[in-house]
Amino acid sequence: MPDTRTPVFVSTMTNDRFEVFHSFVHVEDGLRLHTHDHYEINCVLDGTAAFHVDDRLVETRPGSVIMINPGVVHNVVRQTTPRYERVYLHITPRFLQAVSTPNTDLERCFRTADGVPTNRVLAMQVAQLHETLDPLLHAPTAAYGEDLRHERQLVDAMIRFNELAMAGTDMQPLPKMNVAYSPTVARAMRYIDEHIGEDLCLDAIAAYCATNKFSLSRDFKRELGTTPARFVQSRRLQRSRRLLPQLGSPKLIYRMCGFKSYTHFLRSFQQEFGMTTGEFLEWSRTPADRREA
Known part of the structure; x- marks a missing residue:
């Protein structure tokens, strides 16, 4: 499936x-x-x-x-x-x-x-x-x-x-909703976001959450529909997508986002977003011109 x-x-x-x-x-x-x-x-x-x-x-x-x-x-x-x-x-x-x-x-x-x-x-x-x-x-x-x-x-x-x-004093962004994750999953998600550029092995995340990797994996699958490893990679790729237009080079950001291999990062980015990092940079800067080309 x-x-x-x-x-x-x-x-x-x-x-x-x-x-x-x-x-x-x-x-x-x-x-x-x-x-x-x-x-x-x-x-x-x-x-x-x-x-x-x-x-x-x-x-x-x-x-x-x-x-x-x-x-x-x-x-x-x-x-x-x-x-x-x-x-x-x-x-x-x-x-x-x-x-x-x-x-x-x-x-x-x-x-x-x-x-x-x-x-x-x-x-x-x-x-x-x-x-x-x-x-x-x-x-x-x-x-x-x-x-x-x-x-x-x-x-x-x-x-x-x-x-x-613009009706309010400040233009308010979309609020984060209170999604009812269990304390363990919420703690793991917070730890991942705070250490996204580091080595995030399953044992380390489970130890931080005072649980074991098997229980944590079951909790992630039940509440998020994915594995901890897949969640980590998705968060790393989301961060790379935010940083790439700012810094302009995938070579400058892949380690910042926790990827050890540049080629693995490029391949994962394309699989996640359906375009290469170069294509993403192109349309993020001039999307209308690229579309007409």
Whole structure:
């Protein structure tokens, strides 16, 4: 059986502007996590579900609007009501930059006040969310002016999302949810994050958690659906993905992320994210230009 928790890179946009999807499809457990080279805004109209965003888990409900940056691992991981209706928007950075103005930066909702990329969960009244999205659910015809009207409706939605994100004194990022892990697993996860660049053998992690490696492995499999070794590698790769655009060279970061072999790091990165480190650097810097090439 394939590992559905291994993230994959997907980019299915057919244009360089935006796309709108309306879905009622039941979410099967075990959907693969994935990433894009464009923004995604996931809006819940009805029902509830658990949504994975990077290293966080969000319990979505009607009115939830999740703002997801390019390159961030995400997906719905569990539907918790019989019906789950959602609309998701895929938007290229280039399009938002083209329609923004000096006074109205439509990418602002994807960043902190200091300009650091961040993911958010917004809460809207369901009626207000319908009012925002309903005009976008009808694909434009080939009639004169319809494409521009559809584009204007998307811009109106982005203005509303940004206004909502900026409504508070501070623009708040997505909170870490209180996932009910056992004390042993929570302690192990914290230890791994704090020592990610070091030698993290299973015996050392188990000893820190005052347990044995067999019990720890069973706990990880039950609560996280993976092994401690696989969890460690995933966290190392997530860290490498964050550091790579900052430092610009895989050779500068692979040891910082706990990899002893450069070739093993390169191979693991490609398997995890579906692209080489060079390809990742290219699209993270100029995603729209790369897509048009």
